Amino acid sequence: MAVVWGWFPWRRTAVRKRVVVNLADKAFAGVLWAKRGPLLVLRDVTLMQHGAADTPMDGEVIVERSRVEFIQAVTGG
Secondary structure (H helix, E strand, O other): OOOOOOOOHHHHOOOOOEEEEEOOOOEEEEEEEEEEOOEEEEEEEEEEOOOOOOEEOOOOEEEEHHHOOEEEEOOOO
16 A cells, blocks of 8 residues: 655645634634644734724734634635
8 A cells, every 4th residue: 555645735725825713712813824833823913802802913923723713714805
């Protein structure tokens, strides 16, 4: 049985795209800049919390993948 290792396009589809990363208690809207092991690196981020105004974040935001409920890819429109 042969095992083929290679590049899978679905693994990078959201990288360098605008996304909303939803956690249990908050969400981050920004550009998914990189995936580094168990971490997601976001840039140009806005913090969104229920009942509070959206808050722009400085620098990069690092999110542990294990805390992510789901990720929404934002399309232009």
